[in-house]
Structure formats: structure tokens, C-alpha cells
Amino acid sequence: MAGLFSKLKEKLTKTRQGFVDKVERIFTGATKIDEDLYEELEEALIQSDVGISTSMELVENLRKKVKERKIADPLLLNEVLKENIVELLGEKIELKLNDSGTTVYLVVGVNGVGKTTTLGKLARHFRNEGKSVLLAAGDTFRAAAIEQLEAWGQRAGVDVIKQSEGADPAAVTFDALQAAKARKTDILLVDTAGRLHNKVNLMKELTKMKRVVEREIPSAPHEVLLILDATTGQNAIQQVRIFQEAAEVTGIILTKLDGTAKGGVILGIQGEARVPVKMIGIGEGLEDLKPFEPDQFAEALFGEQEEEE
CATH class of the missing domain: 1.20.120.140 (SRP54, nucleotide-binding domain)
Structure with a gap:
């Protein structure tokens, strides 16, 4: 530690x-x-x-x-x-887990925040804890999103359930849920499209995916995780509000904290959006996604600075 x-x-x-x-x-x-x-x-x-x-x-x-x-x-x-x-x-606040079967996380966020990368790191995090993991390539609209997720899946050592580009994300989600149940997989991570220019379509799509998940596993999704890029500063708080409305976000993963002077945004997210930050990304490596420990974070920011000189 x-x-x-x-x-x-x-x-x-x-x-x-x-x-x-x-x-x-x-x-x-x-x-x-x-x-x-x-x-x-x-x-x-x-x-x-x-x-x-x-x-x-x-x-x-x-x-x-x-x-x-x-x-x-x-x-x-x-x-x-x-x-x-x-x-x-x-x-x-720990990530919620399903004690009686597969835990399902829907992962949301705008394009460019490092969503696919974070999914790979999240998969690796759970693999390191000895859990079996599946990834679902539910972002079927962005060119190369599926290939990118597969590359991260390989790095993390997990399978990716996919269809062709342009396929219905809810259908991909359904396939992934069937596979997870058949294989008795511990964790299913579902990627979603990161388009914000048409909020109505985004909401419809996410609602449809959630309905499929709820039908197959009544207690799911166990978390709707929003990926935010710390380097965007105040814009991140605005994204929380939009996705809260569209997808009822339960937790936040804040990425790129290592490359920005705008880490103060974590306080704005907690203070204004009231959605808990559950994990933070502090580097490029597969192992650089860590559970968020508020005490440790504050201590790392303020603690013993004289000793560093």
C-alpha cells in the first residue's frame, strides 16, 4: 500500500x-x-x-x-x-458486486475520454482479483471501436463478445449476457456508444440496453459507470449531469489524473454532482486503474510536501 x-x-x-x-x-x-x-x-x-x-x-x-x-x-x-x-x-465506496451470479456493469462516457482503454484496465483489475471477466462490444457505431476493445481484451486476457459494425447494441448486450450466464462469468463489462450530439438517441439506446440487462438478470445492471477525463476540468461536471439524466449513473471512473493540473475537478464532481468517484486512472499502464481512496487522495495532495524537496 x-x-x-x-x-x-x-x-x-x-x-x-x-x-x-x-x-x-x-x-x-x-x-x-x-x-x-x-x-x-x-x-x-x-x-x-x-x-x-x-x-x-x-x-x-x-x-x-x-x-x-x-x-x-x-x-x-x-x-x-x-x-x-x-x-x-x-x-x-466500493463497486457493487452480485453475490448470486454475474455482475453486470454498463460503461458510459463521451468519445475521447479513454473509455475503451479503461474497460481493458477494469477487466485486468478484476482478473487480478481472480475473477472471470467478459467484455461486450456495445459501441457498434464508432469506426474501429470493436477492434480497439478486442486489442485491450487480449492485453487483459479476456474474451470480447461482438457483432459487426453498425449492429444493434442491445442485441450485442443480449449475446454477451447469454455467454456470461452460460460460462458462469463473474463480471460482464458492457461498452456503450459515446455520442452526445443527439442526447435523445443516446438515452433511447441506453434505456434499451438496460431493459435487456434487467430482463436477463433482474438485479442488473449493478453499476452504470461513467468514464470522465480529468483533463477536461469543469466540462466533466457537465458530462455527469447529462449522463445522470440519460443513464442514472451510479459511479464515476476519473481517468488521466496523472497528466493534468485539473485534478481539483474531483471535488467538484463529488460536491456538485453527488456521484461517487469509485476508481481513478493514474497512468497509461494496464495496472494504473485503482480504487479511489478519499483519505489517501487528500493525503497524497497535501501530505508532507517538504519531504519531497
């Missing part, structure tokens, strides 16, 4: 520089805790893609604790802000 923590810390360098360092400069540069400091902090949080209402909430909570604890030294604010961030991120 210590190895994972130091890796996380290293991968969050850009976010730390773009977010935490900015905030710490405000605290170290202040001579007293006043309205100017709070305003400057709120602005820094908004600029770090935390989101307006979440930034206001964090500053308001900070203000309350400063009053309650009679804090006068600005240098003590860092610890209180970190405490507020841990509270906002909440408890670790």
Missing part, C-alpha cells in the same frame, strides 16, 4: 502544483485571517476546477471551523482545508 501511495503522490504532482501550491501560497502570504483571504481562496479553488458552489461550500466550512476553534494563524488553515476536503470526498 505504501508503494501505491508514493505512486499516487508522484502522479498527482501537476494537480498539486496547480491546486495545492496555489492555496498554500495564499495561506503563507497572509498576515491575518480576513475577508480578503477567504475571497482569494475561493477564487483559487474556482480556478482549480473545483466548481463554484463546491468552492463556496469549502470556504464556508473553513470559515465556520476558524470561528469555532478560534484560529488566528493563517498557516493553520491548510490542515483545516484538508480536513474539509476529506469530509467532502466522503467514505470509500
Whole structure:
């Protein structure tokens, strides 16, 4: 676990520089805790893609604790802000599993967020836990999406259930469910089309796929996982709202956290969209998808920065 923590810390360098360092400069540069400091902090949080209402909430909570604890030294604010961030991120929430048969996850997200890549990494994650996994190539519209998923399936060591390009995604889902039940597969990961330009069609398609899943396995889908790209910042929060409406998202996988200064968006997602982040992507490798641990994330962002110098 210590190895994972130091890796996380290293991968969050850009976010730390773009977010935490900015905030710490405000605290170290202040001579007293006043309205100017709070305003400057709120602005820094908004600029770090935390989101307006979440930034206001964090500053308001900070203000309350400063009053309650009679804090006068600005240098003590860092610890209180970190405490507020841990509270906002909440408890670790595991991916739901079906105890009495195949667990089915519908995986949604716009094109370009790394959805296919994440499906491959998710498959590998479950394989590493000793579970059997099947992938369903339900994104039948994007050119080469099926081949791309097959390539990731090979890397992860799992089979892909597919039809031809342009096939009905619900039919592919049905085939995959039959295969999963026949093989007594532990986990079925269903890819979906990532088109957002026509929300009505997207909603219809996802609703149809969900109906097929529910009919075959009444307790399924056990999760509808939305893949978000951390580098898109505030745009990610907007995507949550659209997919919430279209697909009743139950959890988020936030990718590309290692390559962005916009990791603060994770706070905006939790604070404004109220959908739990369940896994994070912190690199290109097959093993670089990890369960999201809020405490560890906050510690990696804020913890012991002097020692890194």
C-alpha cells in the first residue's frame, strides 16, 4: 500500500502544483485571517476546477471551523482545508458486486475520454482479483471501436463478445449476457456508444440496453459507470449531469489524473454532482486503474510536501 501511495503522490504532482501550491501560497502570504483571504481562496479553488458552489461550500466550512476553534494563524488553515476536503470526498465506496451470479456493469462516457482503454484496465483489475471477466462490444457505431476493445481484451486476457459494425447494441448486450450466464462469468463489462450530439438517441439506446440487462438478470445492471477525463476540468461536471439524466449513473471512473493540473475537478464532481468517484486512472499502464481512496487522495495532495524537496 505504501508503494501505491508514493505512486499516487508522484502522479498527482501537476494537480498539486496547480491546486495545492496555489492555496498554500495564499495561506503563507497572509498576515491575518480576513475577508480578503477567504475571497482569494475561493477564487483559487474556482480556478482549480473545483466548481463554484463546491468552492463556496469549502470556504464556508473553513470559515465556520476558524470561528469555532478560534484560529488566528493563517498557516493553520491548510490542515483545516484538508480536513474539509476529506469530509467532502466522503467514505470509500466500493463497486457493487452480485453475490448470486454475474455482475453486470454498463460503461458510459463521451468519445475521447479513454473509455475503451479503461474497460481493458477494469477487466485486468478484476482478473487480478481472480475473477472471470467478459467484455461486450456495445459501441457498434464508432469506426474501429470493436477492434480497439478486442486489442485491450487480449492485453487483459479476456474474451470480447461482438457483432459487426453498425449492429444493434442491445442485441450485442443480449449475446454477451447469454455467454456470461452460460460460462458462469463473474463480471460482464458492457461498452456503450459515446455520442452526445443527439442526447435523445443516446438515452433511447441506453434505456434499451438496460431493459435487456434487467430482463436477463433482474438485479442488473449493478453499476452504470461513467468514464470522465480529468483533463477536461469543469466540462466533466457537465458530462455527469447529462449522463445522470440519460443513464442514472451510479459511479464515476476519473481517468488521466496523472497528466493534468485539473485534478481539483474531483471535488467538484463529488460536491456538485453527488456521484461517487469509485476508481481513478493514474497512468497509461494496464495496472494504473485503482480504487479511489478519499483519505489517501487528500493525503497524497497535501501530505508532507517538504519531504519531497
